[in-house]
Amino acid sequence: MDFDELLIEEVRKRPIIYNLELEDxxxxxxxxxxxxxxxxxxxxxxxxxxxxxKGLRDCYKRCKRAEQVASGSGATSPKTKWRHKEAMSFLEGVKSTRTTIGSLPKDFEECNTSTYTDVDEESTAISETPSSSSRRRKEDDKNKFHEFLELAASNISHVCSEFSSERQEQDSTALHFLSLSKKLRKLVCQQIL
Structure with missing residues (x-):
């Protein structure tokens, strides 16, 4: 048994190292x-x-990805078989990414879903080159980011104005958030230009 096989076996015995779904x-x-x-x-x-x-795990993922691409495209499977593929098959049912919980408020998510329309990828794939498609995607991402900054700045301003009107005076916290919202707006304006 070589070092790689020994390492694979030892890691397999300890799912806490590789199984993202475990509580610990x-x-x-x-x-x-x-x-x-x-x-x-x-x-x-x-x-x-x-x-x-990490090298072994990444190699296993590449090997699996190559097989999936080959089987989905009608191409022949890779002729060389990675020697540790079978030993690492215990990773087959294990998730490789964790789900995350967003921190954006619900009204922002609703704003995004109602503002943007889905693009029919089939029709754009025919008429666009890969570089124009990626440019369009980057521009869309940039626009979404600017919209997010604008929404954040307006929400901060709104909260600050409510806060200051409730207290009938502006304390240092309110002034801090008010200046933060102004800086965000300035940042958005600079990014757009």
């Missing part, structure tokens, strides 16, 4: 303890084990 996945102490165990078994230091594992 974010527990750094438990994860570091698992890596220490792997390093002791592999007779290397933790940094080398982590680095090699």
């Amino acid at each position: 996945y974010k527990n750094i102490k438990k994860k570091e303890a698992a890596w220490r165990e792997v390093a002791i078994s592999a007779q290397l230091d933790e940094v080398q084990c982590k680095k090699r594992w």
Whole structure:
């Protein structure tokens, strides 16, 4: 058994290292303890084990992606088979990304969904070159960002005005947020020009 096979087997025994869905996945102490165990078994230091594992995991993902592309496009599958593919097949059912919870207010999300219309990708793919499509996407992203900044600035201004009218005076916190909203507006204007 070579080093890579030993490392794969040791990591497989410790799902806290690779399974994002485990409750303790974010527990750094438990994860570091698992890596220490792997390093002791592999007779290397933790940094080398982590680095090699990342390389193996990335190689496995590339191998799987190449197979999916080949099967979906009608092309033949790659002729060379990666020797650790079968040993790392335990990663097959494991999610590789975590779901995130957005921090934007609901009214901003509603604003975005009602403001933008979906583009029929089939019709644009025929008439646009890849570079013009990516330019259009970048321009759309830029516009969305500017709209976000504008909405954030107006929300901050609105909150500040409500806050100051309730208190009948502007304290340092209200003044801070008011100046922040003005700076955001200035930033938006500079970005647009």
